Amino acid sequence: MSDPTDQTDQTGRLGPADPLLERAARLATAHLRTVADRPVLGTASVADLRHALGGPLPAVGAPAEQVLDALVAGAAGGIVGSAGPRYFGFVTGGSLPPALAADWLASAWDQNVALGVMSPAAAVTEEVVGGWLADLLGVPPTASFGLVTGAQMANVVGLAAARHHVLAAAGVDVAEVGLAGAGPLRVIVGAERHTTVDVALRYLGIGRRQLVVVPADEAGRMLVDELAAVLGSEPSVPTIVCAQAGCVNTGASDPIGAISDAAHRVGAWVHVDGAFGLWAAASPRHRHLVDGHERADSWATDAHKWLNVPYDAGLVFVAHPEAHRAAMAMSAAYLVRGDEADALRDGSDWAPESSRRARAFAIWAALRSLGRDGVAELVARCCDLAAQAAEGLAAIDGVEVILPVELNQVLVRFAPDDDRHRRIHAAIQAEGTVWFGGTVWQGRPAARISISGWATTGDDIDALVDIVRRAASA
Ligand SMILES: *Cc1c(COP(=O)(O)O)cnc(C)c1O
Numbered sequence: 001m002s003d004p005t006d007q008t009d010q011t012g013r014l015g016p017a018d019p020l021l022e023r024a025a026r027l028a029t030a031h032l033r034t035v036a037d038r039p040v041l042g043t044a045s046v047a048d049l050r051h052a053l054g055g056p057l058p059a060v061g062a063p064a065e066q067v068l069d070a071l072v073a074g075a076a077g078g079i080v081g082s083a084g085p086r087y088f089g090f091v092t093g094g095s096l097p098p099a100l101a102a103d104w105l106a107s108a109w110d111q112n113v114a115l116g117v118m119s120p121a122a123a124v125t126e127e128v129v130g131g132w133l134a135d136l137l138g139v140p141p142t143a144s145f146g147l148v149t150g151a152q153m154a155n156v157v158g159l160a161a162a163r164h165h166v167l168a169a170a171g172v173d174v175a176e177v178g179l180a181g182a183g184p185l186r187v188i189v190g191a192e193r194h195t196t197v198d199v200a201l202r203y204l205g206i207g208r209r210q211l212v213v214v215p216a217d218e219a220g221r222m223l224v225d226e227l228a229a230v231l232g233s234e235p236s237v238p239t240i241v242c243a244q245a246g247c248v249n250t251g252a253s254d255p256i257g258a259i260s261d262a263a264h265r266v267g268a269w270v271h272v273d274g275a276f277g278l279w280a281a282a283s284p285r286h287r288h289l290v291d292g293h294e295r296a297d298s299w300a301t302d303a304h305k306w307l308n309v310p311y312d313a314g315l316v317f318v319a320h321p322e323a324h325r326a327a328m329a330m331s332a333a334y335l336v337r338g339d340e341a342d343a344l345r346d347g348s349d350w351a352p353e354s355s356r357r358a359r360a361f362a363i364w365a366a367l368r369s370l371g372r373d374g375v376a377e378l379v380a381r382c383c384d385l386a387a388q389a390a391e392g393l394a395a396i397d398g399v400e401v402i403l404p405v406e407l408n409q410v411l412v413r414f415a416p417d418d419d420r421h422r423r424i425h426a427a428i429q430a431e432g433t434v435w436f437g438g439t440v441w442q443g444r445p446a447a448r449i450s451i452s453g454w455a456t457t458g459d460d461i462d463a464l465v466d467i468v469r470r471a472a473s474a
Contacts, residue, residue: 020064025104027072035084036455039432044077052077081435085455086463088436091248091276091409093308094453102365103310111358113147114330116344122358123344129363134317136367136375137274137301138281138294144321146328146350147359150314151275153352154300155200157316157328159240161298162269163204165323166238169267175326179205184237188212188230190254192220192247194273219252219403220244228262239268245290246277249439249448251386251407253277257292270296275314276452279306280407282372283379289407298324303359306379306408308454309366313359316350325349378454382408385461386451392465398472402446410449411441414472421445427471434464 044052052074062070081087083094095103111119113126130145148154163185167174172182179185187206189197191213201211214226222243231239241263245253253274260270272278272293278301280286281293293299297320303313318324329349348354370378386408393412394401398420402411414424425447429435436449449464 020068021108023065024068027068031079032083035081036086038081040081040084040087040435041429041432042076042078042080049074049078085453085457085460086434087453088434088449088451088464090437091246091302091305091450091452093305094455095310096308096366096369096454098369099307099309099362099366103362106358106361109358109361112355113347113358113360114354114356115346115348119358120344122360123347125358125360125364126347127345129360129367130315130317132367133303133315133363136282136372137278137299137317138287138290139299139317140294140319142321143299143317143319144324144350145315145317146324147347147356147363148314148316148351148353149312150304151194151273151300151302152196152199152314154275154302154314154316155196155271155273156203156352157324157350158271158298158300158318159197159200159204159206159242160327161318161320161323162240162271163206164327165297165320166240166267166269168323168326170238172238185210186212186237186239187242188214188227188239188268189242190214190220190222190244191216192222192249193242193244194248194275197242197273219250219406220247221252222254222259224255224258224262227259231262231266231268233266235267239263239266241268241270243270243272243296244277245272245274245280245293246407247409248450249409249411249441249446250403251277251405251409252403253280253289253407255292256290257295260292260295260297264295269298271298271300272296273300275300275302276305277407279375279379283376283383285376285380286383286407303363303366306382306452307363307366307375308378308452309359309362313363328352330354379408382451382453382456385456385458386410386449388458388461389449389451389464392461393468396465396469396472399468402441408451410451411439411446412449412468413441413444413446418445421447424468424471427474428467431467431471433467434460 082092111122113122116123146157167182174182187210212230214222216222243254243256243259263270280289299317301315303309304311386405390401390405390410393399398415400413400415414421439446439448
Protein backbone atom coordinates (compact mmCIF):
# COMPACT_ATOMS: atom_id res chain seq x y z
CA MET A 1 0.00 0.00 0.00
CA SER A 2 1.59 3.22 -1.12
CA ASP A 3 -0.72 5.61 0.68
CA PRO A 4 -0.59 4.96 4.40
CA THR A 5 -3.77 6.98 5.00
CA ASP A 6 -5.63 4.29 3.06
CA GLN A 7 -5.16 1.76 5.83
CA THR A 8 -6.18 1.25 9.37
CA ASP A 9 -3.34 2.92 11.19
CA GLN A 10 -1.83 1.88 14.49
CA THR A 11 -4.24 4.02 16.49
CA GLY A 12 -7.29 2.41 14.90
CA ARG A 13 -8.25 5.49 12.90
CA LEU A 14 -9.35 4.89 9.35
CA GLY A 15 -7.98 6.58 6.29
CA PRO A 16 -10.33 8.26 3.82
CA ALA A 17 -10.89 5.10 1.76
CA ASP A 18 -10.06 2.22 3.93
CA PRO A 19 -9.37 -0.80 1.73
CA LEU A 20 -10.20 -3.30 4.45
CA LEU A 21 -13.84 -2.29 4.70
CA GLU A 22 -14.18 -1.99 0.95
CA ARG A 23 -12.68 -5.43 0.63
CA ALA A 24 -15.19 -6.79 3.15
CA ALA A 25 -18.02 -5.25 1.13
CA ARG A 26 -16.65 -6.84 -2.06
CA LEU A 27 -16.36 -10.25 -0.39
CA ALA A 28 -19.88 -9.99 1.00
CA THR A 29 -21.25 -8.99 -2.39
CA ALA A 30 -19.41 -11.86 -4.09
CA HIS A 31 -20.93 -14.26 -1.57
CA LEU A 32 -24.44 -13.04 -2.28
CA ARG A 33 -23.91 -13.12 -6.05
CA THR A 34 -22.89 -16.76 -6.02
CA VAL A 35 -24.84 -18.17 -3.08
CA ALA A 36 -27.54 -19.63 -5.34
CA ASP A 37 -24.99 -21.60 -7.34
CA ARG A 38 -23.26 -23.28 -4.43
CA PRO A 39 -24.40 -26.25 -2.32
CA VAL A 40 -26.90 -24.93 0.20
CA LEU A 41 -25.21 -26.74 3.06
CA GLY A 42 -21.51 -26.08 3.41
CA THR A 43 -19.06 -28.66 2.12
CA ALA A 44 -16.52 -28.55 4.94
CA SER A 45 -16.48 -31.10 7.74
CA VAL A 46 -16.56 -29.94 11.32
CA ALA A 47 -12.95 -31.06 11.63
CA ASP A 48 -12.01 -28.91 8.59
CA LEU A 49 -13.66 -25.89 10.18
CA ARG A 50 -11.99 -26.45 13.54
CA HIS A 51 -8.67 -26.82 11.81
CA ALA A 52 -9.08 -23.70 9.70
CA LEU A 53 -10.51 -21.46 12.40
CA GLY A 54 -9.10 -22.94 15.59
CA GLY A 55 -5.83 -23.75 17.26
CA PRO A 56 -4.42 -21.86 20.21
CA LEU A 57 -4.88 -18.08 20.27
CA PRO A 58 -1.71 -16.67 18.70
CA ALA A 59 0.27 -14.45 21.04
CA VAL A 60 0.89 -11.94 18.30
CA GLY A 61 -1.78 -10.29 16.20
CA ALA A 62 -1.99 -10.32 12.42
CA PRO A 63 -2.51 -7.59 9.82
CA ALA A 64 -6.16 -6.74 9.29
CA GLU A 65 -6.44 -7.82 5.66
CA GLN A 66 -4.80 -11.12 6.43
CA VAL A 67 -7.30 -11.65 9.25
CA LEU A 68 -10.22 -10.98 6.95
CA ASP A 69 -8.90 -13.36 4.30
CA ALA A 70 -8.26 -16.06 6.89
CA LEU A 71 -11.82 -15.72 8.22
CA VAL A 72 -13.34 -15.92 4.76
CA ALA A 73 -11.19 -18.89 3.75
CA GLY A 74 -11.74 -20.68 7.05
CA ALA A 75 -15.50 -20.16 7.20
CA ALA A 76 -16.29 -20.65 3.50
CA GLY A 77 -17.06 -24.37 3.62
CA GLY A 78 -19.29 -23.96 6.66
CA ILE A 79 -21.42 -21.04 5.53
CA VAL A 80 -25.01 -22.19 4.94
CA GLY A 81 -26.81 -20.67 1.96
CA SER A 82 -29.57 -19.24 4.10
CA ALA A 83 -29.22 -15.85 2.40
CA GLY A 84 -29.98 -17.51 -0.93
CA PRO A 85 -33.23 -18.40 -2.71
CA ARG A 86 -33.19 -22.18 -2.17
CA TYR A 87 -32.94 -22.46 1.57
CA PHE A 88 -36.31 -23.64 2.87
CA GLY A 89 -35.21 -24.68 6.33
CA PHE A 90 -36.84 -23.58 9.61
CA VAL A 91 -38.48 -20.21 8.86
CA THR A 92 -35.63 -18.26 7.36
CA GLY A 93 -35.75 -15.02 5.47
CA GLY A 94 -32.74 -13.71 3.59
CA SER A 95 -31.62 -10.10 3.81
CA LEU A 96 -33.14 -7.45 1.57
CA PRO A 97 -30.18 -5.50 0.15
CA PRO A 98 -31.28 -2.13 1.64
CA ALA A 99 -31.71 -3.78 5.05
CA LEU A 100 -28.31 -5.41 4.80
CA ALA A 101 -26.67 -2.14 3.75
CA ALA A 102 -28.33 -0.31 6.65
CA ASP A 103 -27.17 -3.05 9.00
CA TRP A 104 -23.60 -2.50 7.81
CA LEU A 105 -23.99 1.17 8.62
CA ALA A 106 -25.42 0.30 12.03
CA SER A 107 -22.20 -1.61 12.73
CA ALA A 108 -20.02 1.19 11.42
CA TRP A 109 -21.92 3.83 13.37
CA ASP A 110 -21.74 1.58 16.43
CA GLN A 111 -24.68 3.21 18.14
CA ASN A 112 -26.00 2.09 21.51
CA VAL A 113 -29.75 2.35 21.98
CA ALA A 114 -29.82 1.81 25.74
CA LEU A 115 -30.54 5.51 26.26
CA GLY A 116 -31.87 8.02 23.80
CA VAL A 117 -29.05 10.41 24.55
CA MET A 118 -26.56 7.80 23.34
CA SER A 119 -27.97 8.01 19.83
CA PRO A 120 -30.82 10.36 19.03
CA ALA A 121 -30.94 8.99 15.48
CA ALA A 122 -31.27 5.39 16.65
CA ALA A 123 -33.86 6.35 19.29
CA VAL A 124 -36.01 8.18 16.77
CA THR A 125 -35.61 5.41 14.19
CA GLU A 126 -36.82 2.90 16.79
CA GLU A 127 -39.79 5.11 17.50
CA VAL A 128 -40.60 5.32 13.80
CA VAL A 129 -40.30 1.59 13.03
CA GLY A 130 -42.36 0.71 16.09
CA GLY A 131 -45.18 2.89 14.76
CA TRP A 132 -44.86 1.64 11.19
CA LEU A 133 -44.87 -1.98 12.28
CA ALA A 134 -47.82 -1.62 14.64
CA ASP A 135 -49.73 -0.12 11.74
CA LEU A 136 -48.60 -2.79 9.27
CA LEU A 137 -49.28 -5.70 11.60
CA GLY A 138 -52.60 -4.36 12.88
CA VAL A 139 -51.49 -3.92 16.47
CA PRO A 140 -53.19 -1.08 18.39
CA PRO A 141 -51.30 2.21 17.86
CA THR A 142 -51.27 2.77 21.61
CA ALA A 143 -49.22 -0.40 22.23
CA SER A 144 -45.68 -0.02 23.50
CA PHE A 145 -42.95 -1.96 21.76
CA GLY A 146 -39.41 -3.19 22.20
CA LEU A 147 -36.75 -4.30 19.76
CA VAL A 148 -35.18 -7.61 20.72
CA THR A 149 -33.03 -10.34 19.16
CA GLY A 150 -35.94 -12.46 17.97
CA ALA A 151 -39.25 -14.02 18.85
CA GLN A 152 -37.66 -15.99 21.68
CA MET A 153 -36.86 -12.80 23.56
CA ALA A 154 -40.05 -11.14 22.34
CA ASN A 155 -41.90 -13.98 24.07
CA VAL A 156 -39.88 -13.33 27.23
CA VAL A 157 -40.77 -9.64 27.22
CA GLY A 158 -44.45 -10.14 26.39
CA LEU A 159 -44.81 -12.81 29.05
CA ALA A 160 -42.88 -10.75 31.61
CA ALA A 161 -45.34 -7.90 31.05
CA ALA A 162 -48.20 -10.41 31.30
CA ARG A 163 -46.85 -11.81 34.55
CA HIS A 164 -46.56 -8.32 36.00
CA HIS A 165 -50.04 -7.30 34.89
CA VAL A 166 -52.09 -10.33 35.95
CA LEU A 167 -50.37 -10.44 39.34
CA ALA A 168 -50.82 -6.68 39.83
CA ALA A 169 -54.54 -7.17 39.14
CA ALA A 170 -54.54 -9.68 42.02
CA GLY A 171 -52.85 -7.12 44.29
CA VAL A 172 -49.34 -8.55 43.97
CA ASP A 173 -46.30 -6.46 43.01
CA VAL A 174 -44.11 -9.17 41.52
CA ALA A 175 -41.16 -6.78 41.19
CA GLU A 176 -41.26 -6.41 44.96
CA VAL A 177 -42.13 -9.90 46.23
CA GLY A 178 -40.90 -12.04 43.35
CA LEU A 179 -42.70 -15.14 42.16
CA ALA A 180 -41.86 -16.85 45.43
CA GLY A 181 -44.12 -14.38 47.21
CA ALA A 182 -46.76 -14.08 44.54
CA GLY A 183 -49.16 -16.97 45.03
CA PRO A 184 -50.56 -19.04 42.18
CA LEU A 185 -50.12 -18.14 38.53
CA ARG A 186 -51.54 -20.23 35.72
CA VAL A 187 -50.38 -20.29 32.11
CA ILE A 188 -52.51 -21.87 29.40
CA VAL A 189 -50.76 -22.95 26.20
CA GLY A 190 -51.74 -24.78 23.02
CA ALA A 191 -50.50 -28.29 22.28
CA GLU A 192 -48.65 -27.08 19.15
CA ARG A 193 -47.01 -24.01 20.65
CA HIS A 194 -43.44 -23.17 19.73
CA THR A 195 -40.81 -24.46 22.12
CA THR A 196 -39.53 -20.92 22.78
CA VAL A 197 -42.74 -20.24 24.72
CA ASP A 198 -41.74 -22.92 27.22
CA VAL A 199 -38.22 -21.54 27.33
CA ALA A 200 -39.50 -18.00 27.91
CA LEU A 201 -41.71 -19.21 30.75
CA ARG A 202 -38.78 -21.08 32.27
CA TYR A 203 -36.69 -17.88 32.21
CA LEU A 204 -39.55 -16.16 34.03
CA GLY A 205 -39.72 -18.68 36.82
CA ILE A 206 -42.83 -20.41 35.52
CA GLY A 207 -42.40 -24.18 35.47
CA ARG A 208 -44.08 -27.00 33.60
CA ARG A 209 -46.43 -27.64 36.52
CA GLN A 210 -47.96 -24.22 36.12
CA LEU A 211 -48.88 -25.00 32.50
CA VAL A 212 -52.25 -26.18 31.30
CA VAL A 213 -52.07 -27.58 27.76
CA VAL A 214 -55.12 -27.15 25.55
CA PRO A 215 -55.48 -29.64 22.67
CA ALA A 216 -55.18 -28.52 19.06
CA ASP A 217 -57.02 -29.42 15.87
CA GLU A 218 -55.52 -31.33 12.92
CA ALA A 219 -53.63 -28.23 11.72
CA GLY A 220 -52.30 -27.33 15.17
CA ARG A 221 -54.81 -24.62 16.14
CA MET A 222 -55.81 -24.34 19.78
CA LEU A 223 -59.40 -25.53 20.33
CA VAL A 224 -61.35 -22.58 21.74
CA ASP A 225 -64.07 -24.69 23.36
CA GLU A 226 -61.44 -26.62 25.27
CA LEU A 227 -59.80 -23.35 26.27
CA ALA A 228 -63.14 -21.97 27.50
CA ALA A 229 -63.63 -25.10 29.60
CA VAL A 230 -60.22 -24.64 31.20
CA LEU A 231 -60.81 -20.92 31.81
CA GLY A 232 -64.18 -21.49 33.51
CA SER A 233 -66.70 -18.70 33.85
CA GLU A 234 -65.30 -16.81 36.84
CA PRO A 235 -61.99 -15.03 37.27
CA SER A 236 -59.95 -17.33 39.49
CA VAL A 237 -56.15 -17.49 39.64
CA PRO A 238 -54.12 -14.92 37.67
CA THR A 239 -53.97 -16.42 34.18
CA ILE A 240 -51.96 -15.94 31.00
CA VAL A 241 -53.06 -17.55 27.72
CA CYS A 242 -50.40 -18.12 25.04
CA ALA A 243 -51.86 -18.08 21.55
CA GLN A 244 -49.97 -18.60 18.32
CA ALA A 245 -50.02 -16.97 14.90
CA GLY A 246 -48.25 -19.37 12.55
CA CYS A 247 -47.45 -22.90 13.69
CA VAL A 248 -43.95 -23.77 12.42
CA ASN A 249 -45.12 -27.09 11.03
CA THR A 250 -48.39 -26.11 9.40
CA GLY A 251 -48.45 -22.31 9.20
CA ALA A 252 -51.89 -22.38 10.83
CA SER A 253 -52.87 -19.70 13.35
CA ASP A 254 -54.97 -20.11 16.46
CA PRO A 255 -58.36 -18.33 16.45
CA ILE A 256 -56.82 -15.39 18.29
CA GLY A 257 -59.90 -13.14 18.37
CA ALA A 258 -62.07 -15.86 19.91
CA ILE A 259 -59.28 -16.82 22.31
CA SER A 260 -58.96 -13.19 23.40
CA ASP A 261 -62.68 -12.84 24.00
CA ALA A 262 -62.82 -16.03 26.08
CA ALA A 263 -59.72 -15.05 28.07
CA HIS A 264 -60.82 -11.48 28.72
CA ARG A 265 -64.15 -12.64 30.13
CA VAL A 266 -62.21 -14.01 33.10
CA GLY A 267 -59.53 -11.32 33.24
CA ALA A 268 -56.75 -13.38 31.62
CA TRP A 269 -53.97 -11.90 29.48
CA VAL A 270 -53.45 -13.13 25.91
CA HIS A 271 -49.93 -13.27 24.53
CA VAL A 272 -49.51 -14.04 20.83
CA ASP A 273 -46.40 -15.77 19.53
CA GLY A 274 -46.51 -14.54 15.95
CA ALA A 275 -42.88 -14.92 14.92
CA PHE A 276 -43.81 -15.20 11.25
CA GLY A 277 -47.58 -15.77 11.30
CA LEU A 278 -48.37 -12.25 12.47
CA TRP A 279 -47.15 -11.02 9.08
CA ALA A 280 -50.34 -12.43 7.55
CA ALA A 281 -51.88 -9.21 8.88
CA ALA A 282 -49.74 -7.21 6.46
CA SER A 283 -51.35 -8.85 3.43
CA PRO A 284 -55.00 -7.97 2.72
CA ARG A 285 -55.44 -11.44 1.17
CA HIS A 286 -54.18 -13.20 4.30
CA ARG A 287 -55.27 -10.90 7.12
CA HIS A 288 -58.34 -13.04 7.92
CA LEU A 289 -55.99 -15.79 9.14
CA VAL A 290 -55.21 -13.76 12.26
CA ASP A 291 -58.66 -12.27 12.60
CA GLY A 292 -59.23 -10.48 15.91
CA HIS A 293 -55.56 -10.58 16.87
CA GLU A 294 -55.70 -6.87 17.71
CA ARG A 295 -57.75 -7.81 20.78
CA ALA A 296 -54.80 -9.66 22.37
CA ASP A 297 -52.58 -8.08 25.04
CA SER A 298 -49.08 -8.73 23.75
CA TRP A 299 -47.54 -9.86 20.48
CA ALA A 300 -44.12 -11.31 19.68
CA THR A 301 -42.74 -11.31 16.17
CA ASP A 302 -39.56 -11.49 14.12
CA ALA A 303 -38.17 -9.10 11.55
CA HIS A 304 -35.40 -11.51 10.53
CA LYS A 305 -37.91 -14.03 9.24
CA TRP A 306 -40.54 -12.65 6.90
CA LEU A 307 -39.38 -9.04 6.71
CA ASN A 308 -36.00 -10.32 5.49
CA VAL A 309 -33.87 -8.16 7.78
CA PRO A 310 -30.45 -9.61 8.75
CA TYR A 311 -30.13 -11.49 12.03
CA ASP A 312 -30.92 -10.61 14.64
CA ALA A 313 -34.16 -8.64 14.80
CA GLY A 314 -37.40 -9.29 16.66
CA LEU A 315 -40.13 -7.14 18.13
CA VAL A 316 -42.58 -7.23 20.96
CA PHE A 317 -45.71 -5.12 21.30
CA VAL A 318 -47.66 -4.71 24.53
CA ALA A 319 -51.16 -3.26 24.80
CA HIS A 320 -50.46 -2.19 28.41
CA PRO A 321 -47.37 0.03 28.28
CA GLU A 322 -47.24 0.43 32.07
CA ALA A 323 -46.91 -3.35 32.55
CA HIS A 324 -44.30 -3.52 29.77
CA ARG A 325 -42.29 -0.72 31.35
CA ALA A 326 -42.63 -2.10 34.86
CA ALA A 327 -41.29 -5.45 33.67
CA MET A 328 -38.33 -4.07 31.71
CA ALA A 329 -37.34 -0.53 32.64
CA MET A 330 -33.94 0.27 33.97
CA SER A 331 -33.30 3.02 36.43
CA ALA A 332 -30.20 4.09 38.29
CA ALA A 333 -28.96 7.33 39.76
CA TYR A 334 -26.21 7.75 37.17
CA LEU A 335 -28.67 7.48 34.29
CA VAL A 336 -29.27 11.21 34.29
CA ARG A 337 -31.59 12.26 31.54
CA GLY A 338 -31.34 15.84 30.38
CA ASP A 339 -34.16 17.95 29.00
CA GLU A 340 -33.51 17.00 25.42
CA ALA A 341 -33.00 13.35 26.27
CA ASP A 342 -36.33 13.29 28.06
CA ALA A 343 -38.06 13.57 24.75
CA LEU A 344 -36.13 10.62 23.35
CA ARG A 345 -37.00 6.99 23.70
CA ASP A 346 -34.76 4.95 26.00
CA GLY A 347 -34.54 1.54 24.35
CA SER A 348 -33.59 -0.19 27.59
CA ASP A 349 -36.99 0.61 29.11
CA TRP A 350 -38.67 -1.81 26.71
CA ALA A 351 -36.22 -4.69 26.25
CA PRO A 352 -34.19 -6.97 28.50
CA GLU A 353 -30.84 -5.58 27.41
CA SER A 354 -29.15 -2.42 28.54
CA SER A 355 -26.56 -1.81 25.80
CA ARG A 356 -27.94 -2.95 22.52
CA ARG A 357 -27.26 -2.73 18.80
CA ALA A 358 -29.32 -0.29 16.71
CA ARG A 359 -31.48 -2.89 14.96
CA ALA A 360 -33.99 -0.26 13.93
CA PHE A 361 -31.89 1.05 11.03
CA ALA A 362 -32.13 -2.22 9.08
CA ILE A 363 -35.85 -2.54 9.81
CA TRP A 364 -36.37 1.07 8.72
CA ALA A 365 -34.56 0.42 5.45
CA ALA A 366 -36.52 -2.77 4.76
CA LEU A 367 -39.84 -1.03 5.38
CA ARG A 368 -38.87 2.14 3.53
CA SER A 369 -37.74 0.19 0.48
CA LEU A 370 -40.80 -2.08 0.35
CA GLY A 371 -43.50 0.29 1.47
CA ARG A 372 -46.82 -1.06 2.70
CA ASP A 373 -47.64 -2.57 -0.69
CA GLY A 374 -44.24 -4.18 -0.99
CA VAL A 375 -44.56 -5.93 2.38
CA ALA A 376 -48.04 -7.17 1.42
CA GLU A 377 -46.66 -8.39 -1.90
CA LEU A 378 -43.70 -10.17 -0.24
CA VAL A 379 -46.00 -12.00 2.16
CA ALA A 380 -48.50 -12.93 -0.55
CA ARG A 381 -45.76 -14.01 -2.96
CA CYS A 382 -44.24 -16.41 -0.42
CA CYS A 383 -47.69 -17.88 0.24
CA ASP A 384 -48.32 -18.31 -3.49
CA LEU A 385 -44.94 -20.00 -3.92
CA ALA A 386 -45.76 -22.34 -1.02
CA ALA A 387 -49.04 -23.23 -2.78
CA GLN A 388 -47.09 -23.82 -6.00
CA ALA A 389 -44.67 -26.10 -4.15
CA ALA A 390 -47.52 -28.04 -2.54
CA GLU A 391 -49.24 -28.54 -5.88
CA GLY A 392 -46.07 -29.73 -7.59
CA LEU A 393 -45.11 -32.03 -4.72
CA ALA A 394 -48.58 -33.54 -4.35
CA ALA A 395 -48.42 -34.65 -8.00
CA ILE A 396 -45.34 -36.81 -7.30
CA ASP A 397 -45.90 -40.48 -6.63
CA GLY A 398 -45.03 -41.35 -3.06
CA VAL A 399 -45.05 -37.76 -1.78
CA GLU A 400 -47.81 -36.81 0.61
CA VAL A 401 -48.62 -33.15 1.29
CA ILE A 402 -50.01 -33.64 4.77
CA LEU A 403 -52.20 -30.54 5.03
CA PRO A 404 -53.55 -27.89 2.67
CA VAL A 405 -51.21 -24.90 2.62
CA GLU A 406 -52.57 -22.09 4.75
CA LEU A 407 -49.64 -19.69 4.73
CA ASN A 408 -45.99 -20.20 3.70
CA GLN A 409 -45.28 -23.62 5.22
CA VAL A 410 -45.58 -26.94 3.38
CA LEU A 411 -45.62 -30.12 5.45
CA VAL A 412 -44.72 -33.27 3.50
CA ARG A 413 -44.03 -36.91 4.04
CA PHE A 414 -42.38 -39.39 1.72
CA ALA A 415 -44.74 -42.37 1.81
CA PRO A 416 -45.36 -45.05 2.73
CA ASP A 417 -43.13 -45.69 5.75
CA ASP A 418 -40.82 -43.75 8.04
CA ASP A 419 -37.68 -45.45 6.71
CA ARG A 420 -38.38 -44.41 3.16
CA HIS A 421 -39.21 -40.92 4.39
CA ARG A 422 -35.87 -40.58 6.15
CA ARG A 423 -33.94 -42.03 3.22
CA ILE A 424 -35.44 -39.67 0.66
CA HIS A 425 -35.17 -36.62 2.90
CA ALA A 426 -31.48 -37.38 3.54
CA ALA A 427 -30.86 -37.83 -0.19
CA ILE A 428 -32.42 -34.43 -0.94
CA GLN A 429 -30.36 -32.74 1.75
CA ALA A 430 -27.16 -34.38 0.48
CA GLU A 431 -27.85 -33.39 -3.13
CA GLY A 432 -27.34 -29.80 -2.07
CA THR A 433 -29.46 -27.75 -4.49
CA VAL A 434 -32.17 -27.09 -1.91
CA TRP A 435 -32.45 -27.62 1.82
CA PHE A 436 -35.36 -28.12 4.17
CA GLY A 437 -35.52 -29.62 7.62
CA GLY A 438 -37.31 -32.41 9.39
CA THR A 439 -39.94 -32.43 12.07
CA VAL A 440 -42.23 -34.85 13.84
CA TRP A 441 -45.90 -34.41 13.05
CA GLN A 442 -48.51 -36.46 14.92
CA GLY A 443 -45.89 -38.90 16.07
CA ARG A 444 -44.25 -39.54 12.71
CA PRO A 445 -41.28 -37.98 10.92
CA ALA A 446 -42.18 -35.38 8.32
CA ALA A 447 -40.40 -32.59 6.48
CA ARG A 448 -41.30 -28.93 6.45
CA ILE A 449 -40.62 -26.53 3.66
CA SER A 450 -40.79 -22.85 4.52
CA ILE A 451 -40.94 -20.14 1.86
CA SER A 452 -39.85 -16.93 3.55
CA GLY A 453 -37.08 -15.42 1.43
CA TRP A 454 -37.47 -12.36 -0.75
CA ALA A 455 -35.17 -13.84 -3.43
CA THR A 456 -37.10 -17.09 -3.98
CA THR A 457 -38.86 -17.28 -7.35
CA GLY A 458 -41.12 -19.73 -9.16
CA ASP A 459 -38.00 -21.19 -10.81
CA ASP A 460 -36.57 -22.06 -7.40
CA ILE A 461 -39.83 -23.82 -6.53
CA ASP A 462 -39.68 -25.73 -9.83
CA ALA A 463 -36.14 -26.76 -8.92
CA LEU A 464 -37.32 -27.89 -5.49
CA VAL A 465 -40.12 -30.01 -6.99
CA ASP A 466 -37.70 -31.44 -9.53
CA ILE A 467 -35.16 -32.48 -6.91
CA VAL A 468 -37.87 -34.12 -4.81
CA ARG A 469 -39.25 -35.94 -7.88
CA ARG A 470 -35.82 -37.34 -8.74
CA ALA A 471 -35.12 -38.37 -5.14
CA ALA A 472 -38.54 -39.98 -4.82
CA SER A 473 -38.13 -42.05 -7.99
CA ALA A 474 -34.54 -43.12 -7.38
C1 LIG B 1 -39.00 -18.88 14.91
C2 LIG B 1 -40.05 -18.90 15.93
C3 LIG B 1 -39.79 -18.54 17.25
C4 LIG B 1 -38.40 -18.21 17.75
O1 LIG B 1 -37.90 -17.11 17.06
P1 LIG B 1 -36.37 -16.68 17.12
O2 LIG B 1 -36.31 -15.68 16.05
O3 LIG B 1 -35.56 -17.92 16.82
O4 LIG B 1 -36.08 -16.14 18.46
C5 LIG B 1 -40.84 -18.50 18.14
N1 LIG B 1 -42.07 -18.83 17.76
C6 LIG B 1 -42.39 -19.20 16.50
C7 LIG B 1 -43.79 -19.54 16.15
C8 LIG B 1 -41.38 -19.26 15.53
O5 LIG B 1 -41.67 -19.59 14.28
